[in-house]
Each structure stands twice: as C-alpha cells, then as structure tokens.
Amino acid sequence: MxxxxxxxxxxxxxxxxxxxxxxxxxxxxxxxxxxxxxxxxxxxxxxxxxxxxxxxxxxxxxxxxxxxxxxxxxxxxxxxxxxxxxxxxxxxxxxxxxxxxxxxxxxxxxxxxxxxxxxxxxxxxxxxxxxxxxxxxxxxxxxxxxxxxxxxxxxxxxxxxxxxxxxxxxxxxxxxxxxxxxxxxxxxxxxxxxxxxxxxxxxxxxxxxxxxxxxxxxxxxxxxxxxxxxxxxxxxxxxxxxxxxxxxxxxxxxxxxxxxxxxxxxxxxxxxxxxxxxxxxxxxxxxxxxxxxxxxxxxxxxxxxxxxxxGYLLYPFPAIDLFAFDWKIPLERVQFEKDYVTIWGRFRLFEPEIKPGLLEKPATEWIPMWWSLKPYYFLNKPTWVLAVLSPFVIGLHFLNPIRRARIQKLLWPWLVALIGFLFWFFSAPDYRFGYQFIWLTAFLPLLPFMPQRSDFWNVRPFSNLVVTGLLLILLSVYANTFLRKEHFPLLHYAIFPKPLSFRHRGPEEVVFDRCRTRSGLEVLIPNHGPLFLGCYDQERPCSPYFYPDLELRGNTIADGFRSTLSTGK
Incomplete structure (x- = not known):
C-alpha cells in the first residue's frame, strides 16, 4: 500500500x-x-x-x-x-x-x-x-x-x-x-x-x-x-x-x-x-x-x-491592512470570511441561511442557541461542562495541603489551556476547532486526585486492556459498518486509498455550471447545494460562489487573480 x-x-x-x-x-x-x-x-x-x-x-x-x-x-x-x-x-x-x-x-x-x-x-x-x-x-x-x-x-x-x-x-x-x-x-x-x-x-x-x-x-x-x-x-x-x-x-x-x-x-x-x-x-x-x-x-x-x-498579512483579519497590492481581496469579503467562522461555530448555518445581526446577539442569547445544537459526539457537552467547572476544581485543591502542592505544578499548563479554551469559545465554538484546549482544561485539574506512584497502582496492564478494547471496537465498527453494511471494496483500495474526487458525484458537465465573469474568465460553479459546494480535484478555475468582478492579473493562472472591486476598474 x-x-x-x-x-x-x-x-x-x-x-x-x-x-x-x-x-x-x-x-x-x-x-x-x-x-x-x-x-x-x-x-x-x-x-x-x-x-x-x-x-x-x-x-x-x-x-x-x-x-x-x-x-x-x-x-x-x-x-x-x-x-x-x-x-x-x-x-x-x-x-x-x-x-x-x-x-x-x-x-x-x-x-x-x-x-x-x-x-x-x-x-x-x-x-x-x-x-x-x-x-x-x-x-x-x-x-x-x-x-x-x-x-x-x-x-x-x-x-x-x-x-x-x-x-x-x-x-x-x-x-x-x-x-x-x-x-x-x-x-x-x-x-x-x-x-x-x-x-x-x-x-x-x-x-x-x-x-x-x-x-x-x-x-x-x-x-x-x-x-x-x-x-x-x-x-x-x-x-x-x-x-x-x-x-x-x-x-x-x-x-x-x-x-x-x-x-x-x-x-x-x-x-x-x-x-x-x-x-x-x-x-x-x-x-x-x-x-x-x-x-x-x-x-x-x-x-x-x-x-x-x-493581500493581507494575516487572513481573514481585515483590520491588519498594510498593503495595497492589486490582488488584495475586497475588504467586505474578508470581513465575511472572518464573521462566518464565528457564525458557523455559534449557529452552524450555511452561507445562504445567514441573516443580518447574528453576531450582535448577546451571550445570553447565542450561548443557549449554541448549546441546543446537536454535538458531533456524545462526550462533547459533558467535557465542555467539566472545562467550565475546572476553576472550581482548582479552588478545591487549594483547600487540601497535599493536593495544593500537586496542583501548583499544573497551574501554568492549565492556565494556558484555559486561555485557549476561552479564545476558542468566544471566537469559533465548533467543538472540532478546540478539542485540544477543551480536553486539557477539563482534565488537567483532575490529576491531583490520581495516585502519584506506579507502585500504588500499576496502570500499564489496565491501560493496555482499555486501549486494546477500544481498538477492537474500532475494528468491529470498520468490519460491520464499512465492510458488511456499505460493502466497501477493501481489496480494491488496498494499494491506493479511495480517492477524493468530484467524479464520484458525476461527470464534470453534470457537477458544475460554467459561468463567465465580466472579463471573460470562465469559472466552474458546483451546482449541488450547500452541502456539496466543493470543487474537489477540479484543476480549472472553480469556486462555490460566482464573482462577476473576478479577472486574471495576466495571461495565465500563475499570474494570479484580482477583483475589479479592489482595483477600481
């Protein structure tokens, strides 16, 4: 393979x-x-x-x-x-x-x-x-x-x-x-x-x-x-x-x-x-x-x-606007990309579903809406709650002399994890964007409760058993879901994995619409709705959204793209 x-x-x-x-x-x-x-x-x-x-x-x-x-x-x-x-x-x-x-x-x-x-x-x-x-x-x-x-x-x-x-x-x-x-x-x-x-x-x-x-x-x-x-x-x-x-x-x-x-x-x-x-x-x-x-x-x-x-030093952060290159993305589109990351994290809406004023909602409104969203995995919400409660767990440790000495060694790592957790939650609270900070914020404060020495509890046989059990479950899921139910042709993809391609959805003329910008540039637009707006392995100019102001900067793609909104043409 x-x-x-x-x-x-x-x-x-x-x-x-x-x-x-x-x-x-x-x-x-x-x-x-x-x-x-x-x-x-x-x-x-x-x-x-x-x-x-x-x-x-x-x-x-x-x-x-x-x-x-x-x-x-x-x-x-x-x-x-x-x-x-x-x-x-x-x-x-x-x-x-x-x-x-x-x-x-x-x-x-x-x-x-x-x-x-x-x-x-x-x-x-x-x-x-x-x-x-x-x-x-x-x-x-x-x-x-x-x-x-x-x-x-x-x-x-x-x-x-x-x-x-x-x-x-x-x-x-x-x-x-x-x-x-x-x-x-x-x-x-x-x-x-x-x-x-x-x-x-x-x-x-x-x-x-x-x-x-x-x-x-x-x-x-x-x-x-x-x-x-x-x-x-x-x-x-x-x-x-x-x-x-x-x-x-x-x-x-x-x-x-x-x-x-x-x-x-x-x-x-x-x-x-x-x-x-x-x-x-x-x-x-x-x-x-x-x-x-x-x-x-x-x-x-x-x-x-x-x-x-x-055209920006940091993207998508339009406030850091230091250059005047002709290829600079129009300011309002950069702002939209920045806002959409937050909107997706808080409300999980696709672009066509966005309504004005979503980002103006106070925390008392958007947090309950975010909480009501179905999590990707059942452990997400309990882990998030544990992360929110972690400062109280830290406080409890300081009431016990033995645990106080242990938690002091973990305080800086936990504080850094907490900063990451807060940054994730208020900027783009989609769970998959913040697993690393959620997990460390939630579980670092629990370490002082654990035995310190391995001679008190040899964790190795236990850990091997737990990890092996989970791996066997994953193998069973693969066999039952992908091989038995979905009839995945494993032998067919034994050398090369299954490719990621728009061709699985149909030929090019079915998957894409052809549009021309005002400059005459042909752009392919996926036509299968918000869930399938990907260009995948299409190597011609392709975008989920059609911008009539798009044009080439020169004679070839290597010369780059620009918008007439930025150049003023």
Whole structure:
C-alpha cells in the first residue's frame, strides 16, 4: 500500500533531519547530549524542518513531488555520511516498538481507516483545491479572490501538496495526518508507562484521540494536526525538567509550527512564557539567536504566502491592512470570511441561511442557541461542562495541603489551556476547532486526585486492556459498518486509498455550471447545494460562489487573480 511506503519515508526522513538538528545543537554548544532523546522527539523535530523547507520553497516553486524528492534525497545523503549514528538510532527505534506491542494494533486500525474516503466537509470545499493549486503553481497572487477560503494559508496544506503525489499516483494521497497520528499515539503510549500521574492523562488523551480522530486519519484537514500538536506540546511540557535541553528547543519549534498550521492554535504560544522564565538563566546569546532564527524561518514564509494569497498579512483579519497590492481581496469579503467562522461555530448555518445581526446577539442569547445544537459526539457537552467547572476544581485543591502542592505544578499548563479554551469559545465554538484546549482544561485539574506512584497502582496492564478494547471496537465498527453494511471494496483500495474526487458525484458537465465573469474568465460553479459546494480535484478555475468582478492579473493562472472591486476598474 502506498501509505505504508510514504509513512516509512516520512519516519526515516524526519528521524534523520531530527538527528541532524540535534547534533548541530550539540556542536554549537546550545545543548549537551547528556539527556537521552526520545525517537519521537527526533521525528517531531524533523517534521518541523520538513514544513520549514516546503513552505520556503513553495514561494519560488510548486509544492509537489519534486520538493518531496529533494527533501528525501537530502536525508539519504545525510544517512550515507553518518551511517553508524543513523543505524544506532534506528536500532533503538526498532527495539522500542517491540516493547510497545499495542502500537502495532493502533497501526493496523489507522491503516484500515486510511482506505476510506475523507468525510470532512471542508476537504472538498477548500482543502483539496488548495493542495491542487499548490502542486501546480508556486504560490498564486490573489488566489483568495477565486474563493476566499483558498487564502486560508496552512503550512499543513503546503506539506500535503508536496506529498500528494498526484502526478505519480493518478490521485492525490494524504499521508500526513495518519503519520502524525501514529507518532503522537506512540508518544502517549510511552508516557502511559511513566511513574507519575501524567500516565493517567496520557491514557485518557489516547482514548479521546482514537475515538474522535481516527476517521480523519486519511484526510487533508489541518484540524488533526491542530489538535495533536498542541496536545503533544502540553504532554512534553508536563514531563520536562527545569534544565534547558533539546525538549525546550523542540517545544519552541512546535509552537511556531502550530501557529502556521492553524491560527486558532495561537494561545499555545503562551506556554513559552513560563517555560522560558524557568530556564532564563540558562539561555545564552547563542541560544536566543538560534531560537529567533528558527522562528523567523518558520513564520516569515507563512506570512509571505498569506500576503501573496490574500493581500493581507494575516487572513481573514481585515483590520491588519498594510498593503495595497492589486490582488488584495475586497475588504467586505474578508470581513465575511472572518464573521462566518464565528457564525458557523455559534449557529452552524450555511452561507445562504445567514441573516443580518447574528453576531450582535448577546451571550445570553447565542450561548443557549449554541448549546441546543446537536454535538458531533456524545462526550462533547459533558467535557465542555467539566472545562467550565475546572476553576472550581482548582479552588478545591487549594483547600487540601497535599493536593495544593500537586496542583501548583499544573497551574501554568492549565492556565494556558484555559486561555485557549476561552479564545476558542468566544471566537469559533465548533467543538472540532478546540478539542485540544477543551480536553486539557477539563482534565488537567483532575490529576491531583490520581495516585502519584506506579507502585500504588500499576496502570500499564489496565491501560493496555482499555486501549486494546477500544481498538477492537474500532475494528468491529470498520468490519460491520464499512465492510458488511456499505460493502466497501477493501481489496480494491488496498494499494491506493479511495480517492477524493468530484467524479464520484458525476461527470464534470453534470457537477458544475460554467459561468463567465465580466472579463471573460470562465469559472466552474458546483451546482449541488450547500452541502456539496466543493470543487474537489477540479484543476480549472472553480469556486462555490460566482464573482462577476473576478479577472486574471495576466495571461495565465500563475499570474494570479484580482477583483475589479479592489482595483477600481
């Protein structure tokens, strides 16, 4: 199966690049190598470098398999020049897998669910179209004029384009969510073996991740990374020692990556304040220069791409209006995209159903309306209530001397999670946008109730039983729902997963209407209603909405799009 090959390539390449950055940091005397480094730490560091590379390169070249091949070639060269070090780390990785056999059951579940067609409604609307545009062209000026959400610049989508392999596979494949899902699951399984109460949180988070996200493992949605990466940041933070190490560097890199994946994760950046303060006396000028340079290399290309796609430094935030490019998206459309994110989260309405004044409703009106919406999963509302009550739980701990000492160590992580929870709730309270902050806000205050030492209660056999039971349930659901009831042809998609394509709904002439703008540009418009307004893998100019003011900036699509409303023509 192609996903097995891609996961192996990603794991090997990320490990090699992660090992490279670790060795360079030791050589530059920013860290020392006295503390053992986990294989998952190297994988995650290599993943950050992968995204850094494709983001920067995509400004000048299309983000396609050529970039992925260049990245892999670099990894092979590094492995050839450092064979003994590379072999030792890969040997340790293989040994660790033998020690965590339940990981391979997770691997089987992820592999099976990856054969299914993605179900995220936004995938056909703008995830896959964005990936296709990134594969075919370097970043296109004013692409957001074609459809506003094509300017929702996510570094995840750029990396997905590089590994989409459309020209080689005959369809776009999506290996990145499954890969990170496996890496984070592996980390959580390792932390379940911890001798502290963190093992209970790791077990609970692994259960939630499996339950909530397994259906999204083969999907081009950034939501999976936007959930898993902040969770990883919190779990590393809870396990970190107050001595500056590679993990501090990794946390900083992951925070920068999260911001470029999805701007809604920006509250996670607050974790850098207590982390930096705790090791402030250990930070040399060389370290600060490295961290500043890393932040610049990760965030600057993302800002440049956003500006080229939309004409705004941050999109969709029309208040930050610094430029006068001719490809700038009209102000009222940017404001609509910003407002719609909030409207969808609060009222779950499609664009044609929106009425004026929704955002003017006070909290006393919109919160009851939001609460009455049917949640995606039955655990959403109880978990939200637990998060709301978490300040009272924190207060109870301070009444008990033993629990007070325990909660003080968790106070900063909980405060950062609470900031993220409040930011999510008042900006776009769709549950799937805020799982990471909801879960951590709700469950971190419960840790002081848990036994501190593993000799009091050995959680490992219990956790293995619980996780294995959930995995068997997921396998049963797959067999009963998809194989027996829906007759999913598993063998047919054993090599290549089921493609995400508009062709499943009919031929092009049936799925799309052809419209021409005032400039004569032909644009395809999906005609199947609000639930099926996606362009999917259509590579001609296509948008759910027709803008008669749309025009090309030059003779080709590579020159970009603009609106006559912005140019005044």
């Amino acid at each position: 192609i996903l097995l090959i891609l996961w192996a390539v990603l794991a090997s390449g990320c490990s090699i690049y992660g090992l490279l950055i670790f060795k360079l940091l030791v050589r530059w005397r920013i860290i020392d190598d006295s503390e053992a480094v986990r294989g998952s730490d190297l994988l995650l560091a290599g993943l950050v470098l992968l995204v850094l590379f494709v983001q920067l390169a995509s400004i000048f070249w299309p983000a396609n398999y050529v970039l992925a091949s260049s990245w892999l070639a670099g990894a092979l060269i590094l492995a050839v020049f450092s064979p003994s070090i590379t072999r030792s780390y890969f040997r340790r990785f293989a040994l660790q897998q033998k020690q965590i056999p339940v990981f391979w059951l997770i691997f089987l579940v992820v592999l099976l669910y990856s054969t299914l067609e993605p179900v995220n409604a936004d995938s056909g609307l703008y995830h896959l179209p964005s990936i296709r545009w990134y594969e075919r062209f370097r970043v296109i000026p004013g692409l957001g004029n074609l459809h506003g959400r094509l300017a929702f610049n996510s570094s995840f989508l750029v990396a997905s384009a590089a590994f989409g392999l459309t020209d080689l596979a005959g369809q776009t494949v999506f290996p990145l969510n499954g890969f990170v899902f496996l890496v984070v699951s592996w980390r959580l399984l390792g932390q379940i073996r911890s001798a502290t109460s963190i093992r209970f949180l790791a077990l609970l988070l692994l259960i939630l991740v499996l339950f909530y996200l397994v259906r999204q493992v083969y999907s081009p949605t950034p939501d999976v990374w936007a959930t898993l990466l902040p969770i990883t940041i919190f779990m590393i933070w809870l396990d970190i020692k107050p001595v500056f190490s590679f993990r501090h560097i990794l946390l900083f890199m992951l925070v920068c990556l999260c911001i470029t994946v999805k701007l809604a994760t920006i509250p996670i950046a607050f974790c850098l304040l207590p982390l930096g303060w705790a090791v402030r006396k250990q930070l040399s000028s060389r370290t600060l220069v490295f961290l500043t340079g890393m932040a610049f290399l990760l965030i600057a290309p993302w800002l440049i791409r956003t500006t080229i796609l939309s």
